[in-house]
Amino acid sequence: MATPAAAIELNSLRRRSPRRVLPGFGLTLGYTMLYLSLLVLIPLSAVFIRSLGAGWGHFWDVVTDRRVLAALRLSFGASMMAALINVVFGLVVAWVLVRYTFPLKRLVDASVDLPFALPTAVAGIALTALYAPGGWLGVRLLSMGIKVAFTPLGVIVALTFIGLPFVVRTLQPVLEDLDNEVEQAAATLGASALQAFVRVILPALWPALLTGFALAFARAVGEYGSVIFIAGNMPMKSEIAPLLIVTKLEQYDYAGATAIAVVMLVASFSLMLAINALQHWALTRHGGR
Amino acid sequence: MIEHSAKRRAGRYIGFALALILAGVGTAPAATFKLLNVSYDPTRELYEEYNKAFAAYWKGKTGDTVIVNQSHGGSGKQARSVIDGLEADVVTLALAYDVDALANQGGLIPKNWQTRLPNNSTPYTSTIVFLVRKGNPKNIRDWNDLARPGIAVITPSPKTSGGARWNYLAAWAWALSQPGGNDAAAEAFVKKLYHNVPVLDSGARGATVTFVERGIGDVLLAWENEAYLAIKELGPAKFDIVAPSLSIVAEPPVSVVDQNVDEHGTRKVAEEYLKYLYSPQGQEIVARHFYRPRDPHVAAEHAAQFASIARLVTIDAVFGGWAKAQATHFADHGTFDRIYGQ
Numbered sequence A: 001m002a003t004p005a006a007a008i009e010l011n012s013l014r015r016r017s018p019r020r021v022l023p024g025f026g027l028t029l030g031y032t033m034l035y036l037s038l039l040v041l042i043p044l045s046a047v048f049i050r051s052l053g054a055g056w057g058h059f060w061d062v063v064t065d066r067r068v069l070a071a072l073r074l075s076f077g078a079s080m081m082a083a084l085i086n087v088v089f090g091l092v093v094a095w096v097l098v099r100y101t102f103p104l105k106r107l108v109d110a111s112v113d114l115p116f117a118l119p120t121a122v123a124g125i126a127l128t129a130l131y132a133p134g135g136w137l138g139v140r141l142l143s144m145g146i147k148v149a150f151t152p153l154g155v156i157v158a159l160t161f162i163g164l165p166f167v168v169r170t171l172q173p174v175l176e177d178l179d180n181e182v183e184q185a186a187a188t189l190g191a192s193a194l195q196a197f198v199r200v201i202l203p204a205l206w207p208a209l210l211t212g213f214a215l216a217f218a219r220a221v222g223e224y225g226s227v228i229f230i231a232g233n234m235p236m237k238s239e240i241a242p243l244l245i246v247t248k249l250e251q252y253d254y255a256g257a258t259a260i261a262v263v264m265l266v267a268s269f270s271l272m273l274a275i276n277a278l279q280h281w282a283l284t285r286h287g288g289r
Numbered sequence B: 001m002i003e004h005s006a007k008r009r010a011g012r013y014i015g016f017a018l019a020l021i022l023a024g025v026g027t028a029p030a031a032t033f034k035l036l037n038v039s040y041d042p043t044r045e046l047y048e049e050y051n052k053a054f055a056a057y058w059k060g061k062t063g064d065t066v067i068v069n070q071s072h073g074g075s076g077k078q079a080r081s082v083i084d085g086l087e088a089d090v091v092t093l094a095l096a097y098d099v100d101a102l103a104n105q106g107g108l109i110p111k112n113w114q115t116r117l118p119n120n121s122t123p124y125t126s127t128i129v130f131l132v133r134k135g136n137p138k139n140i141r142d143w144n145d146l147a148r149p150g151i152a153v154i155t156p157s158p159k160t161s162g163g164a165r166w167n168y169l170a171a172w173a174w175a176l177s178q179p180g181g182n183d184a185a186a187e188a189f190v191k192k193l194y195h196n197v198p199v200l201d202s203g204a205r206g207a208t209v210t211f212v213e214r215g216i217g218d219v220l221l222a223w224e225n226e227a228y229l230a231i232k233e234l235g236p237a238k239f240d241i242v243a244p245s246l247s248i249v250a251e252p253p254v255s256v257v258d259q260n261v262d263e264h265g266t267r268k269v270a271e272e273y274l275k276y277l278y279s280p281q282g283q284e285i286v287a288r289h290f291y292r293p294r295d296p297h298v299a300a301e302h303a304a305q306f307a308s309i310a311r312l313v314t315i316d317a318v319f320g321g322w323a324k325a326q327a328t329h330f331a332d333h334g335t336f337d338r339i340y341g342q
Helices: A004-016 A025-051 A055-063 A066-099 A105-111 A120-131 A136-143 A152-177 A181-188 A193-221 A227-231 A241-250 A254-286 B002-023 B041-062 B075-083 B096-104 B162-177 B183-195 B204-212 B224-234 B258-264 B267-278 B280-288 B296-301 B315-319 B322-330 B335-339
Strands: B032-039 B065-071 B090-092 B124-133 B219-223 B239-242 B246-250 B254-256 B311-313
Touching: A025 A254, A055 A066, A055 A254, A066 A105, A066 A152, A066 A193, A066 A241, A066 A254, A120 A136, A120 A152, A120 A227, A152 A193, A152 A227, A181 A193, A193 A254, A227 A241, A241 A254, A241 B075, B032 B041, B032 B075, B032 B267, B041 B065, B041 B204, B041 B224, B041 B267, B041 B280, B065 B267, B075 B090, B075 B096, B075 B162, B090 B267, B096 B162, B096 B322, B124 B162, B124 B224, B162 B183, B162 B204, B162 B219, B162 B246, B162 B311, B162 B315, B162 B322, B183 B335, B204 B219, B204 B224, B219 B224, B224 B239, B246 B315, B254 B267, B258 B267, B267 B280, B280 B296, B315 B322, B322 B335
Parallel strands: B032 B065, B032 B090, B246 B311
Antiparallel strands: B090 B254, B124 B219, B124 B239, B124 B246
16 A cells, blocks of 8 residues: 555645645555455455356356346346335435424334344345235235235335335435425425426435435345245246355355356446446536535 | 573473373363364254263263354355364264265365265154145145145255255155156156245245245145154144155265364264264154154154155165265256256
8 A cells, every 4th residue: 555656646646635634644545445455355356266266168157047147137127126116215205204293203214224224034034924925915915916925026025125224314314404495495486396396306316316226226236135035036037146146155166156246246336336427427417415 | 590490390290291191191180072063954952952962971981071062054054164164073964965065175074974974974864744734635645746736835945955955856756766757757747846836945944934934835845853843843733744655865964074173182072972873862862853763773662753654765776876966956957957947
């Protein structure tokens, strides 16, 4: 971290930026790099190295396998759906919690965090009990011809559950800072309620919505514990990619398992980069927060 | 200088004392050994009782104290933990394939580990039986009933559950034993059977929950010891056990982990720990937990508590051992993947 090139870089940064009140840029950046390396970069590079343990041919065979592709499609597709659902309904929840007061509001607010705190296996078992064909909700849905547990729909339900707090907790502070005077101003200028929402409030929320979406999505892609209980795990149909990783490990195929992991990692990282770029664009375009 | 020689003299006394202890001369103080037994899920209660019995036996025999710690989990996951450095002194897993991995992947034990103890290093066995709803409303009697249309069969995925591989192989072995049975007929039968599986849980416990708690399915393919345990715990009012005409001898093997016992200096006690499983006392405990004992006397005493299955086949006789069965049936693109249209 103290290579000459880095030192020059730091110096020029110091020169360019205005004087800071608190010192310690070099130290904190160094610490950040060390911390990230130990926790993220080194373990992840081990994944990359291990995935090629049995050669490129094996890597390619694994990641182009029909079953693996089907699982990747399900994992990313269901995560995307779940995150989208959470963006819409998470916004409603956040809005209600910020803008209104009602009895037991604190309790409702706290319950949003439950998916964070609950062991995911418990969530999976509870959701399965509820949505299974014999379950309390499952029976009613089945009479309408909808099967949730043991189908891809069940996967989406579990992923929506675990992603909810990410959207709500990202939106809440932004909504709190958003004075309702802006809506009033819009109204006095002749905007309808819908116009005020779409043209005034939504633009201010875009960056936070995107962040919430990205967090919920990222959380969902890697989820294992809750999904395996409700998915039914039928090959080609309701089998998520993390389950295939476990399947490969069960065969002591470390290279195959990490190959799937690498594909998930690269795909997730690219999506995150794209979302960040979108966010940057939203910020600069609307000049919002 | 004086201090130095005093130290040296003290060192010599200590050395002498140590030599005495090692040689077993005089009254050597009792030692305390710690063993770690890495096992699979359903053996929790069995080893809880066995560890106490062994500790008492060892204390009486040598005066030494043994503390055995247990670790339980899915068989494959447990084997991987040991390969990755969990310092198990002994492993007691669900199938030889997972112990083989300690030799092949980890180099922790010699490849001939299974010949070191009697009965393929398997001091107790189990088999695969059917657990059905009370009164057997769907009239399930044998394997062919499982492939009937309208029957829902609950069994975990053999890709992720070691135990479920025995289920799959038992079904295959039954189909082979039928008139005109061959591999193609067996594959067709197993395909029909798995067509009746609505949920592929990732582990045996998950499948039991699906069947027992969730109320899904007409029949659960289960290890005999698990089935009897379920009935014992949940009461005989809810389920019946059906013994098929043919089943497979499920052999959960045991082994000392050579590299770890040599490092810990626990080889002797670890080996005795496994050998005691074969003793009448050990076999008695095993039988109490619904595993089939190897000892003929103990087996005869407990014969009434086990399902009577006309024909029991072994994996070695029908499938040529685990390595071959794994490669043919459960590896990627094996028969199990094929029946799901791959």
